[in-house]
Amino acid sequence: MLTASVTVDPAFVVGPVRPRTFGSFVEHLGRCVYTGIHDPGHPTADADGFRGDVIELARELGVTTVRYPGGNFVSGYRWEDGVGPVEQRPRRLDLAWHSTEPNWVGVDEFVRWCRKAGVEPMMAVNLGTRGVQDALDLLEYCNGTADTHFANLRRANGSDEPHGIRMWCLGNEMDGPWQIGHKTAEEYGRLAAETARAMRMVDPGLELVACGSSSSEMPTFGDWERVVLAESYEHVDYVSAHVYYYEEDGDLASFLASAVNMDHFIESVVATADAVRAAGKHDKRIAISFDEWNVWYQKRAESKVPEGDDWPVAPVLLEDRYNVADAVVVGNLLISLLRHTDRVHAASLAQLVNVIAPIMTEPGGRSWRQTTFHPFALTARHAKGEVLRLALSAPEYDTAKYGRVPALDAVVTHDAASGDVVVFAVNRSTGDDLELRTALRGLGQLRLVEAVSLSNPDHTWSATADDAASVLPRPNETATVSGEQLTAVLPPVSWSMLRLARA
Ligand code: AHR
Numbered sequence: 001m002l003t004a005s006v007t008v009d010p011a012f013v014v015g016p017v018r019p020r021t022f023g024s025f026v027e028h029l030g031r032c033v034y035t036g037i038h039d040p041g042h043p044t045a046d047a048d049g050f051r052g053d054v055i056e057l058a059r060e061l062g063v064t065t066v067r068y069p070g071g072n073f074v075s076g077y078r079w080e081d082g083v084g085p086v087e088q089r090p091r092r093l094d095l096a097w098h099s100t101e102p103n104w105v106g107v108d109e110f111v112r113w114c115r116k117a118g119v120e121p122m123m124a125v126n127l128g129t130r131g132v133q134d135a136l137d138l139l140e141y142c143n144g145t146a147d148t149h150f151a152n153l154r155r156a157n158g159s160d161e162p163h164g165i166r167m168w169c170l171g172n173e174m175d176g177p178w179q180i181g182h183k184t185a186e187e188y189g190r191l192a193a194e195t196a197r198a199m200r201m202v203d204p205g206l207e208l209v210a211c212g213s214s215s216s217e218m219p220t221f222g223d224w225e226r227v228v229l230a231e232s233y234e235h236v237d238y239v240s241a242h243v244y245y246y247e248e249d250g251d252l253a254s255f256l257a258s259a260v261n262m263d264h265f266i267e268s269v270v271a272t273a274d275a276v277r278a279a280g281k282h283d284k285r286i287a288i289s290f291d292e293w294n295v296w297y298q299k300r301a302e303s304k305v306p307e308g309d310d311w312p313v314a315p316v317l318l319e320d321r322y323n324v325a326d327a328v329v330v331g332n333l334l335i336s337l338l339r340h341t342d343r344v345h346a347a348s349l350a351q352l353v354n355v356i357a358p359i360m361t362e363p364g365g366r367s368w369r370q371t372t373f374h375p376f377a378l379t380a381r382h383a384k385g386e387v388l389r390l391a392l393s394a395p396e397y398d399t400a401k402y403g404r405v406p407a408l409d410a411v412v413t414h415d416a417a418s419g420d421v422v423v424f425a426v427n428r429s430t431g432d433d434l435e436l437r438t439a440l441r442g443l444g445q446l447r448l449v450e451a452v453s454l455s456n457p458d459h460t461w462s463a464t465a466d467d468a469a470s471v472l473p474r475p476n477e478t479a480t481v482s483g484e485q486l487t488a489v490l491p492p493v494s495w496s497m498l499r500l501a502r503a
Pocket of ligand 1: 074
């Protein structure tokens, strides 16, 4: 049995729990939109063709914002193709995913879906094949209130009220050579700055995200952020971060430590943004929008895009089946995002449905929760108030990828109004139970409300449409509170949530 300790005190706060940390992403990719959120023939479909079962699952997941329409897709997208009468919309080649885009869903439908799902839309503009004018046109179409062409077009298309979209991504992964319209940091930084400046002339209150690196493994990582922010600092609020290179490739010990890498990634972007702030003598600080993150098995057959003359509509693409270890890592990546809540102000689990997603569907049929659904849903539901700083002491183990890392990772939230305290913790050990002792200083008399752990003797278990419930977060009977100390035994390869309330 390993032992580890965590100490918290409500006087020491990282920052508020931000609802936008629990965002997700819907891209026109594979079956995310078509047969994912939209499936007119489905028994639960509404008048817009949206699946009611998926909307319910998105609500249960606790998703707060949803980024749209890409991703790589947006860099070749003409948003006008997706508005107006559906039968008149053109079919287009989607070069990003070698597919055919039928444009049955566009911006108006997406915003309607967001309203039904109770989420905030977050829009990306095409800065791959397009530029400033197109971004302005889309902004006017979505948010325009005056008697002008694109605002009137939206009204004519059935949306009298403006969509009121606050958060806008200035392109997607423009550092990536795979991106349509890929740019150098200088080229993109100028374009992002001019697009942002013009969009702010329309509405100074918009929240704008400049593209950071598509991964911290990119050869341009660091320098990209420096150059892009040097050009655009005054005009944007966020720089994005994306990460997917977490996968279990035969080295479980390293995989379970993926959040160590995410911590490093976030801290490197913060350092770079703050260096630009110092050099430019700026007052404000740039926040991070971690608007694509997940485990993704990129080398598996399901991630292979169609080729040649095959341009299918909504092909099966990136449909990873997640196991228990994947869910533990996803839970741990959320711990990392919360730990950095002072600088990570938004994040999007990529993606929402079918495509590297917590929710899966059969076309016209069943839907189910993947293992990764559970730590996300429980964290989104119960992390409230403020994230507390914590002192953590844990045994370490060796990893091939990240050196020596702690066997425990944890984050603690405290809602001063209700008195609720929640500990989210991961035991990264592949073979040992870990006794976690949490010293809850100055938080008053607390009682245990709920203790659950997600683990399984076989960490490779995955949910299917036939069996999505054999392995779920289960009550952890070892959890006890005595005075200011909470103690619980966390099984190997596990994610846990321990909830306390005023006694
Ligand atoms: O989420 C899948 C893809 O990953 C997105 O389209 C792109 O932005 C990233 O490379």
